[in-house]
Amino acid sequence: MGTVDDRGEKPSHQADHRDVCVIGSGISGLAAMRSLTRRGMDFVCLERDSAVGGVWNFDSTDSPDSHPAYRSLHLNTSSKVTGFTGFPVPEDFPRYPRHDQVAGYLRRFADEHGLTEHIEFGTDVRRVETNPAGGWFVTSRDPRGAVRTRHFREVVLASGYHSVPRMPNPEITGSAEFRGRQLHSAQYTDPEEFRGKSVAVVGFGNSACDIAVELSRVAARTVLSVRRGAHVVPKTLMGLPIDEIAASRWWSFLPFKAQRRLIEILLHLTRGRIADYGLPEPDHRVMDAPITISDELLSRLSHGEITVRPGIDRLTPQGVTFGDGSEEEVDAVIYCTGYDMSLPLPADVAFDSEGRLELFHRVVPPRHRGLYLAGFLRPVGALTKLAELQAEWIGDLIAGEAALPGEQEMLAESQAHLERIARRYGTERREDALNVDVPTYVRGLKQEHRRGRDRADVPAASGRHRVTDLRRPSAEQPAGS
Numbered sequence: 001m002g003t004v005d006d007r008g009e010k011p012s013h014q015a016d017h018r019d020v021c022v023i024g025s026g027i028s029g030l031a032a033m034r035s036l037t038r039r040g041m042d043f044v045c046l047e048r049d050s051a052v053g054g055v056w057n058f059d060s061t062d063s064p065d066s067h068p069a070y071r072s073l074h075l076n077t078s079s080k081v082t083g084f085t086g087f088p089v090p091e092d093f094p095r096y097p098r099h100d101q102v103a104g105y106l107r108r109f110a111d112e113h114g115l116t117e118h119i120e121f122g123t124d125v126r127r128v129e130t131n132p133a134g135g136w137f138v139t140s141r142d143p144r145g146a147v148r149t150r151h152f153r154e155v156v157l158a159s160g161y162h163s164v165p166r167m168p169n170p171e172i173t174g175s176a177e178f179r180g181r182q183l184h185s186a187q188y189t190d191p192e193e194f195r196g197k198s199v200a201v202v203g204f205g206n207s208a209c210d211i212a213v214e215l216s217r218v219a220a221r222t223v224l225s226v227r228r229g230a231h232v233v234p235k236t237l238m239g240l241p242i243d244e245i246a247a248s249r250w251w252s253f254l255p256f257k258a259q260r261r262l263i264e265i266l267l268h269l270t271r272g273r274i275a276d277y278g279l280p281e282p283d284h285r286v287m288d289a290p291i292t293i294s295d296e297l298l299s300r301l302s303h304g305e306i307t308v309r310p311g312i313d314r315l316t317p318q319g320v321t322f323g324d325g326s327e328e329e330v331d332a333v334i335y336c337t338g339y340d341m342s343l344p345l346p347a348d349v350a351f352d353s354e355g356r357l358e359l360f361h362r363v364v365p366p367r368h369r370g371l372y373l374a375g376f377l378r379p380v381g382a383l384t385k386l387a388e389l390q391a392e393w394i395g396d397l398i399a400g401e402a403a404l405p406g407e408q409e410m411l412a413e414s415q416a417h418l419e420r421i422a423r424r425y426g427t428e429r430r431e432d433a434l435n436v437d438v439p440t441y442v443r444g445l446k447q448e449h450r451r452g453r454d455r456a457d458v459p460a461a462s463g464r465h466r467v468t469d470l471r472r473p474s475a476e477q478p479a480g481s
Contacts, residue, residue, distance in 0.1 A: 020398060021046065021138050021152040023125050023344075025115075026054020028375025029158035030106060031084070031387040033115045035395035045119040046140050052110045052119065053103040054160055071190045072214055073099040076206060076293045077382040078241035084109055085388055095241065128155055128344045128371070135370060139344075154398050158374040161434065163342035167335055174315035181332040185211060188334055191218045198329060199223070200320050202312060203336030204230050209294040211334060216305040223328050225320070227311035229280035230292045237266045242293070243381030252439035260287045277301040278308040289425055290435070291380065341431065345371075356433040358414045361445050363390055364397075366410035372397070378434040379441075389442065393449045402452030 020043035022032050029045060030052065036043050051057050058069035075082060075096045082102075083089040087109050093101055110116045122143035129137045131151060139149040165184035168175075175182065185207045191214045198221040201212040208224065209232075216222040235241060245251055251259065263286050275281045277298050282289075300306045310323040312333075319329040341357075343350065350365045350373060352358040360366050363373055372394045375387050396402035404410065418433055425432040 019043070019153045020156065021136070021150070021154070022118075022156045022158060023128070023138075024048075024054065024157070024159035024375075025052040025110065025119055026056070026158065026160055026375065027106070027384055028160075028387040028390070029054070029156070030110055030115060031384070031391035032156045032158055032372075032374050032394060033110075033118060034084075034113050035388075035391035036398070037114060039395050039399045039401075041395075041399065043118055045115070046123040046125050046138070047119050047121050048124045048159075050121050051103070051107060052116070053106045055162060056099050056102040056106060058099045058103065069099055070185070070188050070207075070211070071099075072210070075102060076235065077243040080241070081243055081247050082382040082384050084384060087112070096235065125159070125344050128157065129346065130349070130368065154370045154372070156372045156374055156394060157343065157345070159343070161341045161376055161431065162339045164340045165335075166338045166340045168337065172312055172315055174317075177317050178315040178319075178333070179317050180319075180330060183332070183334055185334060185336040186339075191215050194219050194332060196220050197331040198319075200225055200309075200312075200328060200330045200333045201336060202333060203338075204228070204292055205290070205336060205338065206293055208336035209292055209297045211336060212306055213294070213296045213300050216300050221307070221328075221330075222305065223307045223309055223320075223330065225309050225312055225322065226280055229274060229282035230289065231267065231282050231286045232271070232274060232279070232297060233263075233267065233286075233291045233293055234270065234295050235293060236295075237263075237270065246379075246381040246438055247385065252442075256287075256437070260285060263287065271298055280310070287380075290378065290432075338431070352415075352418065354427070355430045356418055358411075358418065360404070360410035360414050361393075361448055362417070362434075362436065362441070363394065364404060364410065366407050366414055369404075376434055377436050377441075378431070379436050379438045381438060386436075386438070386441070389445050389449075393445060393452070396449065396452065396456075401456060402449060403455040404452065405455065 020036060020041060022029050022036070022043055022045040025045055025047040033043065033045060049057050055069055058071070058073065078095055079089040079093050079097050083105070089097070089105055110119070120142070123140050125138060125140045126147070127137070127139040131137050135151055135153045136155045137149050137151055138155060139147065141147045165186040167184060188211060194215055195218040197219055199215050199219050200223040201208050201215065202225045204224070204226045212222055212224045233242060237245065254262070267286065273281070278301055297306070301308065309326060309328065312320055313323050314321045315333070316327070319327060320333065321327050349368055349371065350357055350359060357373070357376055358366070359373055359376070362377055365371055365373070374390050374394060375383060377383060377386055379386060393402065397404065421433055421435060425435060
């Protein structure tokens with residue numbers, strides 16, 4: 001059996017002596033690898049870039065068209081809660097480290113835990129497909145362009161969801177006639193190339209605000225095009241990083257309504273009304289949609305260094321016409337419009353009919369065994385602790401120390417999550433399925449982990465799925481080439 005890659009090349013088809021494949025070496029991939037190492041399991045990690053770190057491994061030569069980092073990128077979460085358990089971030093790091101500091105910390109973590117030796121760098125995973133005989137086929141291309149397909153019993157997909165830059169679709173009217181430059185934030189690295197120019201930044205997420213703020217210091221004019229209002233939240237409230245508040249024990253005991261009311265009061269006291277800065281007032285309450293985190297945006301708006309306009313209606317040869325009829329002559333338009341998720345999986349493996357990820361406790365596709373998606377979450381605050389909780393559960397499942405419930409129970413849980421998300425955030429954006437309420441998610445995952453350990457002792461005849469113990473030798477072989 002064989003498969004043909006995008007260039008028409010036929011890859012080699014072979015078994016790997018390791019049972020587990022981890023795809024990606026960002027925070028979630030590293031957490032998964034440490035979990036597997038602790039359990040004495042052999043694995044290989046396939047990493048597209050030249051070093052560990054995921055989005056923090058910024059290098060303009062590494063996948064520049066699909067990398068969300070830029071030269072001035074800093075953590076939006078506190079280093080105190082971003083570090084791994086037992087491996088704290090260095091004390092001399094600032095509260096919000098630069099991307100290169102984060103990447104260096106992650107490399108040291110990988111080296112000191114013996115993970116780097118398991119990683120094949122420069123290896124781009126093209127496909128992950130089910131093997132009818134059991135397990136998964138993983139097709140990848142190495143740095144020399146050689147393509148091969150390997151068989152693994154278990155696959156941990158930790159490649160993240162910043163996959164394909166999302167440009168306006170359909171294309172904005174007049175795009176072809178615009179004489180300036182159009183680019184996605186994935187292609188943005190440094191404000192210096194826009195010094196003395198007029199730039200329109202489209203979007204109102206974290207990247208849009210970061211880029212608009214730093215452009216406002218060198219550009220002749222910076223325009224922020226905002227289609228829908230959002231709640232702008234500073235990195236600290238009451239002198240504490242907001243993610244440390246979200247991770248605190250007292251916060252987890254507050255009912256959701258009390259959490260939201262407290263945040264609303266604090267935001268009113270610290271910044272007042274969003275509309276007073278020229279921004280559109282949000283059409284939703286805080287925590288009913290992703291927040292925008294910025295310490296500097298409102299100050300730059302107050303000083304007149306950034307001009308706010310509504311959504312773009314059309315482009316002209318010289319600039320932009322906005323929805324309210326106003327016009328701006330600009331030299332460049334930067335689209336901070338997010339990313340579409342593109343996973344190397346058949347569509348029916350992990351997505352529902354509406355294109356949303358459908359995962360049991362945001363990790364396991366209910367209809368498929370031996371595949372785990374790690375880190376596909378969008379929490380308020382740091383991902384690291386959630387990645388570690390997921391990794392410990394995944395490690396126990398792979399080692400046979402925990403077991404999954406039946407398919408119907410997993411489907412019911414995953415569908416209930418999607419229904420809650422739709423009620424809270426709507427159905428316009430499929431990526432909203434990644435949103436989680438951290439305290440609720442942590443409680444649910446810990447509870448399922450405990451149940452899974454109890455379930456592992458249930459005989460197979462009970463109808464529940466018992467995960468194979470991969471520390472025992474396997475006689476299973478892949479289908480022939």
